[in-house]
Amino acid sequence: xxxxxxxxxxxGYELCLIINPETADADVEALLHDIGTLIAxxxxxxxxxxxxxxxxxxxxxxxxxKGNYCFLCFMAEPQVLxxxxxAVRYNESVMRYAVMALGRDFSPEAPAQxxxxxxxxxxxxxxxxxxxxxxxxxxxxxx
Amino acid sequence: MLNKKRTRKKKTFYSKRKICRFCASKDQxxxxxxxxxxxxxxxxxxxxxxxxISGNCSKHQRExxxxxxxxxxxxxxPFTAATx
Numbered sequence: 001x002x003x004x005x006x007x008x009x010x011x012g013y014e015l016c017l018i019i020n021p022e023t024a025d026a027d028v029e030a031l032l033h034d035i036g037t038l039i040a041x042x043x044x045x046x047x048x049x050x051x052x053x054x055x056x057x058x059x060x061x062x063x064x065x066k067g068n069y070c071f072l073c074f075m076a077e078p079q080v081l082x083x084x085x086x087a088v089r090y091n092e093s094v095m096r097y098a099v100m101a102l103g104r105d106f107s108p109e110a111p112a113q114x115x116x117x118x119x120x121x122x123x124x125x126x127x128x129x130x131x132x133x134x135x136x137x138x139x140x141x142x143x
Numbered sequence: 144m145l146n147k148k149r150t151r152k153k154k155t156f157y158s159k160r161k162i163c164r165f166c167a168s169k170d171q172x173x174x175x176x177x178x179x180x181x182x183x184x185x186x187x188x189x190x191x192x193x194x195x196i197s198g199n200c201s202k203h204q205r206e207x208x209x210x211x212x213x214x215x216x217x218x219x220x221p222f223t224a225a226t227x
Contacts (some may be wrong), residue, residue, distance in 0.1 A: 016217055057218040059225075071176070098216055100175070121178065 008045025010044060010075040012102035015084060018067040021054045023093040031091060032070060038083045061095045073102075161198025165206075173206045175213035181220055185211065189223045 002099070019028055036046050052069035061067065081099055088097045150203050165171055171225055173180065184199075191211055194204045214220035 018217060058221040059218055061218055069217075096217065098213070100213065 011078060012047075012073070012075055013081070014100045014102055015072040015074070015088075016058065016098045016100070017070045017072070017088065017094055018057075018061065018096040019070060020045060020062070020064060020068040020093045020095055021068050022064075023068070027093060028068060028070065031093070032072065035072060038087060039074050039076050039080055042080045042083070043075050044074055047073040047075060049073075052108060064095060067095060072092055163200035163203050165203040166200055173210050175201065175210040175217070176219065177210075178214070178219055181207070181211050181214055185220065187224060189221045219224060 003122065017031075019031070039046055050071035050073070051070075052067050054066050057065055057067050080089070088094050147203060171180070175181075184197055186192055191208055194201065198202070199207060211220055215222050
């Protein structure tokens with residue numbers, strides 16, 4: 001089991017898509033959903049979506065002056081990028097895309113760590129009051 | 144007489160060292176998505192302002208140029224000023 005976990009190296013990436021503003025919202029959602037499933041199939045996970053909506057471009061791309069900006073933050077194996085590349089490249093509604101590697105100091109568990117520290121703090125407070133309480137807190141944090 | 148000579152010799156150029164604004168405030172992050180921050184480090188022509196003028200430290204200037212170049216690809220920042 002440990003060897004499997006070692007093999008699976010998840011890295012943080014951010015995908016930026018500039019979608020043609022004329023495409024329907026449903027199609028955009030479908031595309032994002034497809035990319036999400038691609039990542040999930042490779043045991044990655046999407047951390048957050050970001051949508052800017054239709055924004056003015058600083059220079060025209062494919063004769064369009066506006067673009068629908070979507071950002072997708074995810075943790076995945078590097079091999080996933082090939083799948084995403086194929087999915088996005090042949091999609092005609094995507095005017096431009098880029099994948100940025102998030103730096104090594106990037107930690108997806110940042111919110112989780114905060115929760116853990118708060119749980120630890122709660123446990124520390126509970127320890128002062130009662131010895132049995134910290135176990136309950138830790139089990140709740142794991143769940 | 145000696146003093147006069149010394150004062151003459153001391154006439155040298157002296158410039159105030161600017162402080163890197165990203166070092167000064169640690170919470171200010173550089174991101175390619177943040178147009179309003181990157182905008183300050185670009186000339187009207189759309190050129191990246193050099194370190195000797197902006198006063199950034201080399202580490203942050205490197206981050207900044209990377210962010211601007213990424214933003215240019217995504218049409219968040221212009222490559223050049225709009226030609227009319």
